[in-house]
Amino acid sequence: MLAEALASVAGDMLSIKVFSTTEAGRDPYTLNGVEVVPSYERGAASYSRLLDVLAEHGGVDVLHLQHEFGIYGDTPAIIEALLEARAERLTRAAVATLHTVYHPRGVEKGLETRLSLYERSFLLDSIVVHSVLQEFELASQGAPLERLHRIPHGTSINSYVETPRQKLIELLGLPGELQRARVLAVPGFLRRDKGLATLLEAFSKVDDPAARLVVAGEPQGRGSEEVARLLEEYEAREPRLVVLRRYLSSREVLYLSALADLIVLPYEDRPGKYSVSGILHLSMGSLKPIVGTRVPRLVELYQLAPRMVVRPRSPGELAAKIRWVLQNYDETIPYMGQVYSYAVRTMWPRMARRHLSLYQSLLAAS
Structure with missing residues (x-):
């Protein structure tokens, strides 16, 4: 880039x-x-x-x-x-x-x-x-x-944010019911350090019948079998979970981010490791609310929108934050203003x- x-x-x-x-x-x-x-x-x-x-x-x-x-x-x-x-x-x-x-x-x-x-x-x-x-x-x-x-x-500003929702659903091959749902998305590769276990447990505590969690991609890296097994277990008992089991191209990741009402990044960083998340910048460029964890990879989100950040490995806190965003969506958008401005500046x-x-x-x- x-x-x-x-x-x-x-x-x-x-x-x-x-x-x-x-x-x-x-x-x-x-x-x-x-x-x-x-x-x-x-x-x-x-x-x-x-x-x-x-x-x-x-x-x-x-x-x-x-x-x-x-x-x-x-x-x-x-x-x-x-x-x-x-x-x-x-x-x-x-x-x-x-x-x-x-x-x-x-x-x-x-x-x-x-x-x-x-x-x-x-x-x-x-x-x-x-x-x-x-x-x-x-x-x-x-x-x-x-x-x-x-x-x-x-940061790239997502050129698909104005694409009609139904078109994005069709392009991704997702169920038509998402047209009327409140879509939570996790863009990027499915790895153990992405906090998928925490997110799935948190989502099970979010009692919003209109909410749908879309998890898309292929499990990768160490622990990939564990990630795949975890998805199967939750999919069997959580009808609001939508799993798209295939590799997503860069363009399809943009489709998913544009479709989402809320992007969730429940990352879990190893101690003493400092990096920056490219998916965070992609998410910022999609101009959607983002909930993340207080880890080095997401330090920019923590600096710009601290109320959107929870402790890692804390499903209860994450569930409460997701509920708050869904219930106060119109307040969340202006609060994210500094993040969107940062996306433009970068x-x-x-x-x-x-x-x-x-x-x-x-x-x-x-």
């Missing part, structure tokens, strides 16, 4: 190339107007091949890594490649966006190795994070403040301009 937004904002003044993994093949291709150059394997032990590809392309002015542990593994190997690219003058500025930041007292396996990645990243020209929690955690670990920049995750073109400004300042100083 960032590359596309940069291309739309900068136009011909900027040449953008995405050096990606080889999962989609090894031949270069163009995606939404952006050149993609497959350059390395996912989780590689070394990224020397990236340096070779950079040399073949004559180097770049700014080399910006979007770091995910699921792609690059626990080691600092990819950071070392960025530092080497700068040393070999294959780039004038090396930047990394760290999508996940860990506290030293976290509970993740391989935590010490991941913390060493942060230490090496402090040598880059700039480190970008998305939340205040990530910003101050890295600062406490020694990140130079002059190199540490917080740029919020980008639209992708605006965040692209923030990145472009950062690149320009780094190049001016190089």
Whole structure:
């Protein structure tokens, strides 16, 4: 999304190339107007091949890594490649966006190795994070403040919010009874850390006959069998639960968010892990009320609309909050005003301009 937004904002003044993994093949291709150059394997032990590809392309002015542990593994190997690219003058500025930041007292396996990645990243020209929690955690670990920049995750305004409800129901293949229902939705992948057990128990306590909870997607990750079994158990005894058991495309997730009267994000974060939810930004862009939990992934919701946040793993609190929203819907909409304003302020073109400004300042100083 960032590359596309940069291309739309900068136009011909900027040449953008995405050096990606080889999962989609090894031949270069163009995606939404952006050149993609497959350059390395996912989780590689070394990224020397990236340096070779950079040399073949004559180097770049700014080399910006979007770091995910699921792609690059626990080691600092990819950071070392960025530092080497700068040393070999294959780039004038090396930047990394760290999508996940860990506290030293976290509970993740391989935590010490991941913390060493942060230490090496402090040598880059700039480190970008998305939340205040990530910003101050890295600062406490020694990140130079002059190199540490917080740029919020980008938001897309859902273009389907004006689509007639019946059309959205048909596009998703959902029951026609949802036309007259009060729809609660959980967008995104079905994983154990999404708090599905808490939500299902909470929904069983919401005594609104018009309410329907739509759970759509495929169980993923560790505990996927447990999630699938949980859904089957609740579906057998809760007629208001609607389960759509299939993978949803990005567009279908937008359909579901546009259909919802209330979006519920009952997340459960592991201790010492700081990230930002892309689904939260998608939900904000759908301009619907959102109920979430008080976890780092949803810190922006907690900052902007604290009354819409409950403790994680608290089905009683979550049920009470859902009931309150359904009973006071007309009051909830104006209360969410700051969230909707934030969605507009963090639209992708605006965040692209923030990145472009950062690149320009780094190049001016190089």
